[in-house]
Amino acid sequence: MSIRVFIPRDASALAMGADAVAGQIKTEAEARGLAIEIIRTGSRGMAWLEPLVEVEGANGTRFGYGPVAPRDVKGLFDAFFLAGGVHALGVGPVEELPWFRAQQRLTFGRCGRIDPFSIHEYRAAGGLRGLDAALAMRPEAIVEAVTQSGLRGRGGAGFPAGIKWKTVLGAAASQKYIVCNADEGDSGTFADRMLMEGDPFTLIEGMTIAGLAVGATKGYVYIRSEYPHAFAAMERAIEVARSAGVLGPCVLGSPHAFDIEARLGAGAYICGEETALLESLEGKRGVVRAKPPLPALQGLFGKPTVVNNVLTFAAVPFILSEGAKAYADYGMGRSRGTLPVQLGGNVKRGGLIELAFGVTLRQIIAEFGGGTRSGRPIRAVQVGGPLGAYLPSHQLDVALDYEALAAIGAMLGHGGIVVFDDSVDMAKQAKFAFEFCAAESCGKCTPCRIGAVRGAEALESAIKGEKRAENLALVADLCTLMRDASLCAHGGLTPNPVESALRHFPEDFGARAALAAE
Amino acid sequence: MSDIAPWNHTVAQAVIDALKDREGAALPILHALQECFGYIDEAAVPLVAEALNLSRAEVHGVLSFYHDFRRTPDPRRRIQLCRAEACQSLGCETLVQHAAVHHGVTPQGRGSVRLETVYCLGLCAQGPAALVDGAPVARLDAGRLSALINGAPVEAVLAGEEA
Numbered sequence: 001m002s003i004r005v006f007i008p009r010d011a012s013a014l015a016m017g018a019d020a021v022a023g024q025i026k027t028e029a030e031a032r033g034l035a036i037e038i039i040r041t042g043s044r045g046m047a048w049l050e051p052l053v054e055v056e057g058a059n060g061t062r063f064g065y066g067p068v069a070p071r072d073v074k075g076l077f078d079a080f081f082l083a084g085g086v087h088a089l090g091v092g093p094v095e096e097l098p099w100f101r102a103q104q105r106l107t108f109g110r111c112g113r114i115d116p117f118s119i120h121e122y123r124a125a126g127g128l129r130g131l132d133a134a135l136a137m138r139p140e141a142i143v144e145a146v147t148q149s150g151l152r153g154r155g156g157a158g159f160p161a162g163i164k165w166k167t168v169l170g171a172a173a174s175q176k177y178i179v180c181n182a183d184e185g186d187s188g189t190f191a192d193r194m195l196m197e198g199d200p201f202t203l204i205e206g207m208t209i210a211g212l213a214v215g216a217t218k219g220y221v222y223i224r225s226e227y228p229h230a231f232a233a234m235e236r237a238i239e240v241a242r243s244a245g246v247l248g249p250c251v252l253g254s255p256h257a258f259d260i261e262a263r264l265g266a267g268a269y270i271c272g273e274e275t276a277l278l279e280s281l282e283g284k285r286g287v288v289r290a291k292p293p294l295p296a297l298q299g300l301f302g303k304p305t306v307v308n309n310v311l312t313f314a315a316v317p318f319i320l321s322e323g324a325k326a327y328a329d330y331g332m333g334r335s336r337g338t339l340p341v342q343l344g345g346n347v348k349r350g351g352l353i354e355l356a357f358g359v360t361l362r363q364i365i366a367e368f369g370g371g372t373r374s375g376r377p378i379r380a381v382q383v384g385g386p387l388g389a390y391l392p393s394h395q396l397d398v399a400l401d402y403e404a405l406a407a408i409g410a411m412l413g414h415g416g417i418v419v420f421d422d423s424v425d426m427a428k429q430a431k432f433a434f435e436f437c438a439a440e441s442c443g444k445c446t447p448c449r450i451g452a453v454r455g456a457e458a459l460e461s462a463i464k465g466e467k468r469a470e471n472l473a474l475v476a477d478l479c480t481l482m483r484d485a486s487l488c489a490h491g492g493l494t495p496n497p498v499e500s501a502l503r504h505f506p507e508d509f510g511a512r513a514a515l516a517a518e
Numbered sequence: 519m520s521d522i523a524p525w526n527h528t529v530a531q532a533v534i535d536a537l538k539d540r541e542g543a544a545l546p547i548l549h550a551l552q553e554c555f556g557y558i559d560e561a562a563v564p565l566v567a568e569a570l571n572l573s574r575a576e577v578h579g580v581l582s583f584y585h586d587f588r589r590t591p592d593p594r595r596r597i598q599l600c601r602a603e604a605c606q607s608l609g610c611e612t613l614v615q616h617a618a619v620h621h622g623v624t625p626q627g628r629g630s631v632r633l634e635t636v637y638c639l640g641l642c643a644q645g646p647a648a649l650v651d652g653a654p655v656a657r658l659d660a661g662r663l664s665a666l667i668n669g670a671p672v673e674a675v676l677a678g679e680e681a
Binding site: 011012014015016017020047050069071185186226228229230261263264266280281282283284287301345346347350351373386416418419421424436 | 540541542543544545546548549570576579580583584585586587598600602603604605606607608636637638639640641642643644645647649652653654655656657673676677678
């Protein structure tokens with residue numbers, strides 16, 4: 001009986017040399033005549049431990065060693081790591097680590113544990129039970145379960161998924177579509193990538209359930225080109241699902257047809273906006289559409305379309321297998337279930353932390369993150385991607401909840417948290433927000449296309465101390481205009497980082513230069 | 519990058535024909551052409567337009583909208599450096615300066631490698647990060663970036679053998 005060794009193939013592990021480590025372990029085991037089986041998995045989400053090598057003990061407990069470099073491998077064998085031996089890199093039983101055990105992994109329960117391309121392991125770990133349940137239900141009952149669970153769109157807008165699905169179900173059409181938005185472009189977010197690389201069948205199952213619920217037979221996953229590994233993983237998983245009969249003309253032997261195609265984006269951040277994404281899928285420039293009509297009624301190729309984020313679809317199998325109430329029992333207020341939080345930037349222990357809504361930012365950053373990587377004090381935290389607000393350290397006791405964040409002028413977005421230490425120049429960050437908006441604007445509406453360019457110029461002048469008051473007044477005016485008059489959230493939310501930086505960190509915006517000039 | 523073929527009309531037509539019946543085929547076709555030739559030749563525009571029943575202007579519009587599509591060949595090593603907020607918090611901008619000052623490499627296209635700005639690679643807890651000819655590299659610093667610019671294999675850099 002060979003010993004099973006698990007090594008992640010997630011991009012976060014590959015980026016730290018996981019392939020070389022796997023190769024070295026194989027070579028060393030052969031040289032020592034030891035029988036091992038190497039299984040490449042997704043990531044557990046503990047980025048600072050990657051590559052995290054796990055060895056399965058006799059009772060199935062998995063002992064972790066990380067971060068492992070190729071030069072550590074010989075020493076690990078010398079320390080009998082295959083038998084759970086003591087070594088400086090040892091972290092003990094992985095699932096007993098406080099960082100890991102404190103989480104509620106409903107969506108990411110399998111990620112990092114199983115071979116992402118084995119449908120057999122997927123089923124053995126509880127996969128496909130949601131789809132089995134959905135196949136025994138009427139479409140209305142599936143939609144009702146999703147509504148009752150309280151699941152809200154995880155892409156950022158937080159719109160109730162059940163209501164969207166109900167609209168599509170009620171629309172009469174010859175063809176309907178399920179579109180998964182995997183254009184995860186927000187800085188500080190990587191949950192979609194991790195799920196697609198580590199447990200792609202969960203996404204496939206969730207999309208298939210959505211297809212059954214609304215009467216759609218075709219699905220698309222639109223993946224950004226900056227994620228080549230996620231794209232390859234999805235293509236491979238779709239192939240496996242097809243040959244296993246999960247996808248195809250008879251889903252799990254039922255009379256229902258559903259199939260999925262993975263599509264690659266081409267480096268346009270705006271294609272994460274749902275209507276620009278639909279245009280891109282149709283083969284056009286990724287230009288935002290005016291709403292209405294809603295995509296739920298006239299979406300892809302003008303047909304009724306469910307557009308949801310990866311994490312929204314990936315939450316659905318649990319809801320169907322364990323029941324809407326089991327999911328809704330997690331969370332607070334109108335934010336039900338769990339949120340896969342992504343902690344990044346200048347932080348000691350970053351990664352993916354799935355928790356019920358309601359945990360505070362400070363708990364996440366201090367308890368899970370362990371403070372900054374640089375060891376310097378935290379100065380600012382950006383929540384919700386490049387269009388999210390910058391929060392000063394005295395606001396970190398806010399709960400992660402759609403409404404609680406909105407109440408302080410911030411937003412949850414896709415759940416990304418980026419930590420900055422006291423070396424950050426907030427004026428630079430505010431100017432970058434405008435520059436990013438300009439670089440990635442689709443160009444359709446004037447407030448976004450021109451406003452972002454003028455905003456960056458005016459800020460630059462203010463920072464230099466040129467007509468500071470006038471230029472800051474112009475920035476404030478542009479922010480109001482962009483918020484009120486942009487066609488989509490790209491221009492409409494860019495004022496968030498700009499205004500929050502100005503409000504909380506005014507000392508960075510040329511006050512000193514202005515004083516010196518006087 | 520040795521598997522890239524020189525521009526060839528017949529091959530391009532075959533690539534287009536294999537994909538043109540997909541729904542909304544323009545992006546898959548343009549990606550396939552770029553993968554085959556390393557860029558999208560001007561001569562491909564009328565071929566794509568013809569296959570998809572679009573005007574040349576529409577194909578040009580799509581081609582010029584997306585950051586990924588290249589109009590000229592560039593055989594240099596491609597380093598896509600993340601310059602979004604999470605990597606900013608860990609000093610990616612000093613790496614941009616380092617590349618310019620010490621190697622004459624800029625995101626505007628100068629130098630011995632093709633340095634490109636990207637916004638987020640999903641490696642936000644291990645920045646600064648880059649993709650080097652498609653291979654992810656985390657925890658970049660000046661030494662690692664120099665090694666990559668000087669042509670060191672990615673595996674060697676990841677193993678800490680760049681010096």
